[in-house]
Amino acid sequence: xxxxxxxxxxxxxxxxxxxxxxxxxxxxxxxxxxxxxxxxxxxxxxxxxxxxxxxxxxxxxxxxxxxxxxxxxxxxxxxxxxxxxxxxxxxxxxxxxxxxxxxxxxxxxxxxxxxxxxxxxxxxxxxxxxxxxxxxxxxxxxxxxxxxxxxxxxxxxxxxxxxxxxxxxx
Amino acid sequence: xxxxxxxxxxxxxxxxxxxxxxxxxxxxxxxxxxxxxxxxxxxxxxxxxxxxxxxxxxxxxxxxxxxxxxxxxxxxxxxxxxxxxxxxxxxxxxxxxxxxxxxxxxxxxxxxxxxxxxxxxxxxxxxxxxxxxxxxxxxxxxxxxxxxxxxxxxxxxxxxxxxxxxxxxxxxxxxxxx
Numbered sequence: 001x002x003x004x005x006x007x008x009x010x011x012x013x014x015x016x017x018x019x020x021x022x023x024x025x026x027x028x029x030x031x032x033x034x035x036x037x038x039x040x041x042x043x044x045x046x047x048x049x050x051x052x053x054x055x056x057x058x059x060x061x062x063x064x065x066x067x068x069x070x071x072x073x074x075x076x077x078x079x080x081x082x083x084x085x086x087x088x089x090x091x092x093x094x095x096x097x098x099x100x101x102x103x104x105x106x107x108x109x110x111x112x113x114x115x116x117x118x119x120x121x122x123x124x125x126x127x128x129x130x131x132x133x134x135x136x137x138x139x140x141x142x143x144x145x146x147x148x149x150x151x152x153x154x155x156x157x158x159x160x161x162x163x164x165x166x167x168x169x170x
Numbered sequence: 171x172x173x174x175x176x177x178x179x180x181x182x183x184x185x186x187x188x189x190x191x192x193x194x195x196x197x198x199x200x201x202x203x204x205x206x207x208x209x210x211x212x213x214x215x216x217x218x219x220x221x222x223x224x225x226x227x228x229x230x231x232x233x234x235x236x237x238x239x240x241x242x243x244x245x246x247x248x249x250x251x252x253x254x255x256x257x258x259x260x261x262x263x264x265x266x267x268x269x270x271x272x273x274x275x276x277x278x279x280x281x282x283x284x285x286x287x288x289x290x291x292x293x294x295x296x297x298x299x300x301x302x303x304x305x306x307x308x309x310x311x312x313x314x315x316x317x318x319x320x321x322x323x324x325x326x327x328x329x330x331x332x333x334x335x336x337x338x339x340x341x342x343x344x345x346x347x348x
Contacts, residue, residue, distance in 0.1 A: 042242065042243050042246075042333075043242055044242040044245075046242065046246065047242060047245055047246065047249075110312055110313060110314050110315075112313075113312055113313025113314075114312065114313075116313075117312070117313075123307055123311050124303075124307075126311075126312070126313045127270075127271055127272075127274060127275070127303070127306055127307065127310075127311075127313060128272070128274070128275045129274075129275055130274040130275060130313045130315075131238060131240070131272075131273050131274030131275035131276030132275045132276055134241075134274075134276070134315070135238075135240045135273070135274070135275070135276025135277075135278065136276065138240045138241055138242060139240055139278075141242075
């Protein structure tokens with residue numbers, strides 16, 4: 001296990017020794033932080049603490065930063081790996097992203113009822129069905145955020161092992 | 171290069187979600203009841219089970235706030251109303267916080283638990299109840315998780331919006347303008 005942790009550290013050290021990769025990481029982190037902060041500001045974790053910066057709660061800032069940083073690491077590792085012909089873990093990053101943003105984006109917007117209405121559902125169906133779809137997402141949103149973080153960590157681990165063990169890594 | 175497609179797919183999904191949210195929006199900018207029209211007199215149930223309707227509030231300025239009790243935005247909205255209750259009291263605005271019909275199909279906390287949790291001590295100034303089907307159908311046919319109507323003493327719709335935590339300034343301006 002310690003050897004694997006060493007793979008992670010070694011992979012990250014090699015990847016971020018290149019200034020280009022560090023710059024990509026910074027840009028993606030900034031963009032993803034804005035998106036996560038926007039979406040999570042309407043989530044249940046926003047209720048965990050008071051407003052801190054620009055109306056965002058401390059909990060939202062911390063969670064948004066962590067998820068955006070982890071997501072950016074995965075993206076940079078994927079880009080690095082692709083250029084060296086190494087199969088990275090992009091699918092996990094997609095799953096993680098969806099687990100993080102879907103609950104918040106679908107929970108408290110009119111997206112679900114609007115889609116139901118567009119599909120031809122009657123008002124009574126919209127009123128009776130919206131909660132069945134959005135309610136569980138709202139209720140289990142914190143768990144989904146934890147899942148998102150876990151998926152990202154797994155993606156980083158798997159990508160690190162592949163990159164470190166690849167003969168292409170210098 | 172095929173693997174690079176996954177990254178593009180991720181970014182496209184990201185952009186699509188963001189765009190969809192902007193299109194469908196979070197705040198109900200338009201409702202089925204335009205401002206200036208008469209507020210439909212629909213019924214709801216008080217906490218003690220008594221059935222009443224909006225005509226009982228004739229002659230009073232009313233903030234009708236329809237919520238779903240599992241919705242975090244609704245919780246923030248209730249918090250905002252609770253924190254600013256002195257403003258509403260000073261303007262003699264009666265706040266009716268009504269749970270949408272059957273919480274839109276997913277049972278959350280009771281409206282009483284919900285308001286007490288998020289409005290705290292201010293909950294005693296908020297009349298709570300459960301919407302009948304027709305009230306939800308009339309005031310929230312698009313299924314917004316929260317939507318509020320400012321209704322004049324003569325029963326006219328003065329202002330419509332959602333998410334009081336984000337639109338409180340506009341609501342207060344609308345009240346001051348009455």
